[in-house]
Amino acid sequence: MKxxxxxxxxGPEVLKLEDIALPVLKPGELLIKVAGAGINPVDYKIxxxxxxxxxxxxxPITLGRDVAxxxxxxxxxxxxxxxxxxxxxxxxxxxxxxxxxxxxNCAYKPASLSLRDSGAVPLxxxxxxxxxxxxxxxxxxxxxxxxGGAGGVGHFAVQFAKSSDAYVxxxxxxxxxxxxxxxxxxxIIDRNAQRFEDVAKDMDVVFDLVGGxxxxxxxxxxxxxxxxxxxxxxxxxxxxxxxxxxxxxxxxQPSAAQLTQIRERLDTARVKVVISRAFTLAEAAQAHxxxxxxxxxxxVVFAAG
Numbered sequence: 036m037k038x039x040x041x042x043x044x045x046g047p048e049v050l051k052l053e054d055i056a057l058p059v060l061k062p063g064e065l066l067i068k069v070a071g072a073g074i075n076p077v078d079y080k081i082x083x084x085x086x087x088x089x090x091x092x093x094x095p096i097t098l099g100r101d102v103a104x105x106x107x108x109x110x111x112x113x114x115x116x117x118x119x120x121x122x123x124x125x126x127x128x129x130x131x132x133x134x135x136x137x138x139x140n141c142a143y144k145p146a147s148l149s150l151r152d153s154g155a156v157p158l159x160x161x162x163x164x165x166x167x168x169x170x171x172x173x174x175x176x177x178x179x180x181x182x183g184g185a186g187g188v189g190h191f192a193v194q195f196a197k198s199s200d201a202y203v204x205x206x207x208x209x210x211x212x213x214x215x216x217x218x219x220x221x222x223i224i225d226r227n228a229q230r231f232e233d234v235a236k237d238m239d240v241v242f243d244l245v246g247g248x249x250x251x252x253x254x255x256x257x258x259x260x261x262x263x264x265x266x267x268x269x270x271x272x273x274x275x276x277x278x279x280x281x282x283x284x285x286x287x288q289p290s291a292a293q294l295t296q297i298r299e300r301l302d303t304a305r306v307k308v309v310i311s312r313a314f315t316l317a318e319a320a321q322a323h324x325x326x327x328x329x330x331x332x333x334x335v336v337f338a339a340g
Contacts, residue, residue, distance in 0.1 A: 142295045
């Protein structure tokens with residue numbers, strides 16, 4: 036089968052489309068023919084050698100954390116021919132014609148989406164879901180500030196929060212203001228023209244997808260008892276305690292149950308996935324350059340099947 040692998044860390048040029056053997060299944064795993072595979076920032080961080088969970092000793096590896104496709108070899112729960120989507124384990128790559136998926140991490144893909152577009156959902160949507168609800172504890176009527184609301188994770192976070200009847204503020208670039216307005220954002224802050232802390236007040240949750248100075252400036256917008264949630268490492272819990280607020284850093288975890296809940300929101304049109312651009316596996320280097328340099332709206336995906 037064809038797969039995009041890296042044998043060394045580096046720039047997009049280290050992505051190689053190769054012929055490799057079909058993966059061997061372990062108990063509890065499925066083989067799926069991949070129709071769509073998400074392309075995420077974590078992929079180029081791994082490729083660059085900047086992600087601690089992947090070391091030189093593990094290379095070569097096939098990149099890609101999320102997929103959708105058709106079951107080819109089934110387990111107890113899913114039958115051959117059924118359409119599923121999933122977040123993959125670190126050792127299983129989605130940039131390929133076929134992928135191994137832990138059956139426990141699978142869910143039936145959204146009926147409202149193509150297989151290709153379904154492949155762009157799992158990692159970004161689970162990251163947003165877990166940040167907003169599991170760690171942020173967001174409830175109806177509360178206020179959330181989302182930094183980077185136009186990106187892959189951010190555009191899901193805006194919609195999840197809004198469809199849960201929260202008040203949603205988000206920071207974006209000027210070109211993305213109408214995009215996030217259409218997603219349901221109540222307050223849209225041009226990050227280059229406004230200081231968000233001057234206009235966003237008394238937030239129950241800050242969802243940080245940016246880090247750096249943006250995170251540092253976010254403490255002051257939280258109400259007492261609020262929480263700063265970040266995908267970019269653990270915020271300073273001692274500092275949070277001194278301010279009377281909380282802090283949580285996390286990475287997304289596979290969850291078939293949450294993928295089912297996400298599917299329901301997609302299929303009832305309360306949430307949508309926005310695909311900025313699709314690439315073929317042979318265009319992997321081009322896809323990585325696009326994601327790194329253009330900071331596109333929504334998701335980027337491989338039409339892998």
